[in-house]
Amino acid sequence: MNLTSAQWRKSTRSSTNGGNCVEVARNLPGIVAVRDSKDTTGPVLAFAPTAWRTFVNEIAHRP
Secondary structure, three states: OOOOOOOOEEOOOOOOOOOOOEEEEOOOOOOOEEEEOOOOOOOOEEEEEHHHHHHHHHHHOOO
């Protein structure tokens, strides 16, 4: 997977005190990439856009 053109966006819930943070790249054709913002050279999870939307919708509607 070529991530050289990925435009990473940090979660709006990220804090500056080293909390648990994720970054998402949604500009890649056919995938949504997710990584740990504290380990930007570490592993990346890749999701199909429909799977990512389903995941985000599910967690957004939890109490």
